[in-house]
Amino acid sequence: ELKVEQNPLFLSMQEGKNYTIYCNYSTTSDRLYWYRQDPGKSLESLFVLLSNGAVKQEGRLMASLDTKARLSTLHITAAVHDLSATYFCAVSLNTNAGKSTFGDGTTLTVKP
């Protein structure tokens, strides 16, 4: 059974600081997704990582995938308040991106 663990589950940051969210998973896979969810809203896709060593960046967020370590990271650079949200990683064992196992999410609060 595939298990996906994120840490930390809660993260409070000061604006301007850097931090990394970790996503570990239990079964070999090279398909990992990061989503963002604002309170009371739906999920929005951030990154799709499909190979070992994949790195993608969008603004202040950068995601990477190490399939050998079964680890993905989401790095936040110089955090701003607008990044406050819950971030989920999800791992798929086949080509159906929606047939994924999700982590419990990391709730990020960026304080001024």
Place this chain on the structure above:
Amino acid sequence: NAGVTQTPKFQVLKTGQSMTLQCAQDMNHNSMYWYRQDPGMGLRLIYYSASEGTTDKGEVPNGYNVSRLNKREFSLRLESAAPSQTSVYFCASSEAPQNTEAFFGQGTRLTVV
């Protein structure tokens, strides 16, 4: 630019009542999914449909049934609602096997009293 549309957005049911959650996507995706999200947790897959005419159980299928009505529509039915089914339900679609991400609807907040 609708994407994935779910109805209703909110629903309150009494224990034992039945209801159907509707989902439609306009992206011509082959695959569709139903998830539930409980407070403080990630999403758990209830059922999915890899293509029109097929459905399969996910992680938490008990108490639910689904119908893939056509390529656009995928409904979720609760035959006899229970308080444990109080949750937020999300429908999603994706274009397998292109490995693109899943696209989610706005969610249905269901309360069973």
